[in-house]
Amino acid sequence: MRHPWLACSLTALAVITTACAPGATAPTAAAPEAEPGYAASADGALPAGGTLNLQVHVDTGAASGLDPQLADVASSWQVMSLVYETLVTVGPDFTVQPLLAESWETPSPTTYVFKLRDDVVFSNGRRMTADDVVGSLKRLLDSKSVWRGQLGPVKSVTKSGEHGVKITLDTPYTPFLSALANVPAAVLPMKEVRDGSVDPAVKMVGTGPFTVEDHRQDVSWSFRKNAKYWAPGKPALDAVNITVAPEETARIAGLQNGGASLATLGNVDSAGMLAGAANVEVVTQATTDFYYLMLNTKAASSKFADPRVRQAINMAMDRGQIADVAVGGQGKPTGATPAGLPGACDPARLPSATGGPEGAKKLLAAAGVRDLSFTLSIYSTEPAPAVAQVIQQNLQQAGIKVNIEQMDEASWAGKVYGKAPATFDAALSWFAGYADPGMVAKWWNPDVAGFNSGFMKSDKELNELIDAANTVPSGAGRTEALAKVCAKADTDAQMIPLVTRPATIGYRSDALSPSLYATEGYGNALRLIADTRAKAVR
Amino acid sequence: MRLALWWSGRALSSAATLLGVSILIFAAVRMMPGGFAETILGPFATPEQKAELAARYGLDQPVFMQYWHWLTAVAGGDLGTSMISREPVSLELLARLPVTAELTILSVAAAILLGVPLGVLTAVRARPDGGAAVGRLLSGLGVSVPEFVLGSLAVFLFSRYALGLSVGGYVPVTVDPAANLRSMVLPAAVLSIFAISATARTTRDAVLGVLVEPYVTAAVARGESPWFIITRHILRNAAAPVVTLTATITAYLLGGALVVEYVFNLPGIGSYVVQAVGRRDYAVVQAGVLLAAAVFIVMNVLVDLMVGTLDPRLGVTAKGRRA
Numbered sequence: 001m002r003h004p005w006l007a008c009s010l011t012a013l014a015v016i017t018t019a020c021a022p023g024a025t026a027p028t029a030a031a032p033e034a035e036p037g038y039a040a041s042a043d044g045a046l047p048a049g050g051t052l053n054l055q056v057h058v059d060t061g062a063a064s065g066l067d068p069q070l071a072d073v074a075s076s077w078q079v080m081s082l083v084y085e086t087l088v089t090v091g092p093d094f095t096v097q098p099l100l101a102e103s104w105e106t107p108s109p110t111t112y113v114f115k116l117r118d119d120v121v122f123s124n125g126r127r128m129t130a131d132d133v134v135g136s137l138k139r140l141l142d143s144k145s146v147w148r149g150q151l152g153p154v155k156s157v158t159k160s161g162e163h164g165v166k167i168t169l170d171t172p173y174t175p176f177l178s179a180l181a182n183v184p185a186a187v188l189p190m191k192e193v194r195d196g197s198v199d200p201a202v203k204m205v206g207t208g209p210f211t212v213e214d215h216r217q218d219v220s221w222s223f224r225k226n227a228k229y230w231a232p233g234k235p236a237l238d239a240v241n242i243t244v245a246p247e248e249t250a251r252i253a254g255l256q257n258g259g260a261s262l263a264t265l266g267n268v269d270s271a272g273m274l275a276g277a278a279n280v281e282v283v284t285q286a287t288t289d290f291y292y293l294m295l296n297t298k299a300a301s302s303k304f305a306d307p308r309v310r311q312a313i314n315m316a317m318d319r320g321q322i323a324d325v326a327v328g329g330q331g332k333p334t335g336a337t338p339a340g341l342p343g344a345c346d347p348a349r350l351p352s353a354t355g356g357p358e359g360a361k362k363l364l365a366a367a368g369v370r371d372l373s374f375t376l377s378i379y380s381t382e383p384a385p386a387v388a389q390v391i392q393q394n395l396q397q398a399g400i401k402v403n404i405e406q407m408d409e410a411s412w413a414g415k416v417y418g419k420a421p422a423t424f425d426a427a428l429s430w431f432a433g434y435a436d437p438g439m440v441a442k443w444w445n446p447d448v449a450g451f452n453s454g455f456m457k458s459d460k461e462l463n464e465l466i467d468a469a470n471t472v473p474s475g476a477g478r479t480e481a482l483a484k485v486c487a488k489a490d491t492d493a494q495m496i497p498l499v500t501r502p503a504t505i506g507y508r509s510d511a512l513s514p515s516l517y518a519t520e521g522y523g524n525a526l527r528l529i530a531d532t533r534a535k536a537v538r
Numbered sequence: 539m540r541l542a543l544w545w546s547g548r549a550l551s552s553a554a555t556l557l558g559v560s561i562l563i564f565a566a567v568r569m570m571p572g573g574f575a576e577t578i579l580g581p582f583a584t585p586e587q588k589a590e591l592a593a594r595y596g597l598d599q600p601v602f603m604q605y606w607h608w609l610t611a612v613a614g615g616d617l618g619t620s621m622i623s624r625e626p627v628s629l630e631l632l633a634r635l636p637v638t639a640e641l642t643i644l645s646v647a648a649a650i651l652l653g654v655p656l657g658v659l660t661a662v663r664a665r666p667d668g669g670a671a672v673g674r675l676l677s678g679l680g681v682s683v684p685e686f687v688l689g690s691l692a693v694f695l696f697s698r699y700a701l702g703l704s705v706g707g708y709v710p711v712t713v714d715p716a717a718n719l720r721s722m723v724l725p726a727a728v729l730s731i732f733a734i735s736a737t738a739r740t741t742r743d744a745v746l747g748v749l750v751e752p753y754v755t756a757a758v759a760r761g762e763s764p765w766f767i768i769t770r771h772i773l774r775n776a777a778a779p780v781v782t783l784t785a786t787i788t789a790y791l792l793g794g795a796l797v798v799e800y801v802f803n804l805p806g807i808g809s810y811v812v813q814a815v816g817r818r819d820y821a822v823v824q825a826g827v828l829l830a831a832a833v834f835i836v837m838n839v840l841v842d843l844m845v846g847t848l849d850p851r852l853g854v855t856a857k858g859r860r861a
Contacts (some may be wrong), residue, residue: 064579065624072580072582073580144586144645146582202624202803213707215623216805217620217622217623218622218623218632219805220805243707243802243803246800246803246809246813247800247801247803249690249693249694250693250705250801250802250803252697253693253694253696253697253705254697254705256697257696257697257705258702259704259705259707302599325560383707397592405573407572408572409577409816410570410571410572410573410576410577410816410817411570411571411572412572412580412819413572413573413576413577414571414572414576414577415571415572416576416581417576417581418572418573418575418576422632428582436841445711450583451582451583475737506682526576
């Protein structure tokens with residue numbers, strides 16, 4: 001949403017008119033009950049074929065074009081996942097599962113040997129080889145992709161026999177498989193990329209269930225079934241048409257009038273606005289994405305140089321209230337490791353969890369700070385303004401005055417990331433939480449996450465804790481190590497995690513039988529698109 | 539000779555206007571808060587990536603050089619390249635032109651076909667009764683309610699209650715003319731509310747002014763039919779302000795299309811420019827604004843020519859009229 005005046009007006013009007021709408025307008029086609037771990041399960045008895053008409057709020061939009069390795073936002077990953085596939089993927093409840101790799105072994109904590117499927121072909125008809133996998137990963141490691149940092153300490157990538165790939169790490173790195181499960185680690189047709197016949201920035205050639213038929217930037221995509229797709233019987237759909245509809249009300253209208261058979265929704269109130277709409281189902285995916293507050297400690301006259309001031313702000317915020325009020329009760333309080341991920345820390349046990357406004361006042365008094373006031377810079381996309389308002393009210397109880405500065409996304413991005421050192425006081429944003437609790441925690445190290453270096457200082461102890469937690473194998477030991485990361489990030493308080501950011505997806509139950517996981521780490525509502533089935537034409 | 543002078547004068551003033559607009563928009567997009575690099579590349583971009591993007595589009599050069607390069611390219615027909623799609627802006631504008639043109643034509647047609655008769659009717663039956671007051675109230679509302687309010691109400695009501703017209707889901711006229719019309723009627727109706735009201739008000743005022751002219755009284759005295767008097771005497775003599783308004787409204791509707799296209803998710807030039815503003819896609823914004831200015835200029839020239847045809851006293855070659 002890039003037009004706050006428009007957004008506010010439309011939302012207000014929609015809410016008002018919804019209040020006058022009848023409770024139910026027509027019988028609704030029953031959606032089948034979802035399996036555990038799923039928000040919706042496709043009805044496998046439905047015949048294959050048909051078209052999915054999807055509406056999304058934003059197109060892939062990077063100057064790097066369509067190159068999946070350089071894609072750094074979830075909206076791009078979602079679209080690109082129709083065409084590109086990775087060695088492994090994420091299953092229900094964030095389990096890592098085989099995809100292009102049939103299986104893998106870890107003969108040592110620093111060695112992964114993947115056995116590749118031998119029946120995979122690219123959409124241009126050429127069989128995928130181990131050279132493609134090796135070349136793709138090396139290309140990623142040599143690139144400027146932000147995902148390069150998430151792959152961890154990769155030492156070498158080599159072929160292991162005709163259908164195998166061996167990856168060696170310098171040190172153990174627990175999130176490695178989860179990092180391989182996202183679109184930037186996709187396998188590209190490297191023979192064609194090297195000889196120049198395929199430029200991934202402008203042409204998408206992958207092993208995925210669909211191929212691109214047409215793309216108009218910021219308008220639409222047309223995908224057709226990849227007839228050479230390796231998985232028998234998949235994809236069930238013949239085609240996927242994506243319409244880019246920036247206005248939430250347009251997507252809601254699309255669901256109501258059947259123009260869209262599935263739509264991603266951004267406003268937590270949208271489910272209420274669609275309540276009673278005939279044949280429209282709205283599901284909420286619990287994601288690991290989360291909102292966080294940035295406190296600029298690098299500005300020349302930073303008000304947050306004293307850690308006690310930052311801790312006071314952290315202490316005064318009521319994450320539960322933010323989740324209930326601003327995110328409609330669909331988010332969860334979180335620490336630096338996203339709530340909901342196995343091994344993530346418990347936000348109720350964070351040092352800031354018990355102080356409240358009185359504790360914050362004491363900290364401010366100890367720091368000798370009186371009448372603290374600062375400007376909180378936010379963008380206009382809901383629910384960021386609502387989150388900011390709850391923060392404002394929370395901090396008011398601790399005697400801290402917050403001025404909310406709301407701007408369009410471009411202005412906000414320029415202010416927060418345009419200069420180093422940054423000039424803002426505080427800012428609100430959100431991170432994709434990924435599929436391993438140690439991944440997003442790496443963004444607390446500005447030496448790794450250079451994009452944060454404009455406003456936060458590197459903390460050696462915190463960096464070491466993050467690195468240490470990512471070398472410990474999953475289990476009790478790692479949970480304990482991650483709890484230390486959370487506690488240290490909590491007291492450092494240059495970036496303060498708040499609440500998770502749910503994803504809302506609407507679909508026409510008379511047109512579609514989708515498969516959707518109950519949880520998602522990479523913002524990809526289309527992860528199970530190959531399973532989704534269309535119903536008979538209405 | 540007088541006509542040649544007029545044309546050369548208009549050409550010069552048009553060129554000067556376009557040059558002024560080009561300077562203003564070029565400066566304005568660069569003064570907008572928020573950098574193109576952070577917006578287009580996203581927060582994760584490194585300083586090297588930002589520098590590479592700036593160099594690719596010449597944005598690392600001094601502003602005056604950037605402007606000169608852009609101006610000379612535009613003069614040669616090259617409107618630049620979108621930093622988002624990496625496609626020529628002119629191609630995308632051409633691809634989107636049919637949507638905006640259709641929306642505008644439908645709205646202007648509605649304004650003329652409904653606004654003019656409404657204006658004539660309220661003028662010739664102007665009495666201090668309730669009907670006239672209601673007419674003025676409705677036209678006042680039509681002029682003052684913004685498109686985004688009407689648009690969002692229409693989006694909700696027509697999608698919620700299945701009132702017969704489709705919302706969103708634009709269908710090109712070449713694919714299915716009937717479906718195209720169904721998808722365009724509602725946006726065009728929303729866009730035309732202002733135009734209908736303004737046209738009706740202007741027509742009414744113009745007709746009221748003509749009604750008191752002696753030649754109308756004479757026509758009535760001659761026993762000519764009301765239809766003949768309205769079409770031959772009143773409309774022709776009241777046409778100048780209505781034609782001028784229609785031209786102005788056409789250009790205004792192009793501006794209104796920004797909002798309506800966005801609300802109804804129509805892939806026209808308006809939504810293209812709105813999205814480009816949000817993403818700081820400089821070349822697209824500059825081209826869009828320059829195109830709008832050119833349309834304004836062309837419409838004004840057409841108005842001058844049409845007014846001259848309708849009333850030679852006001853024509854471009856009339857004595858005493860400045861070029």
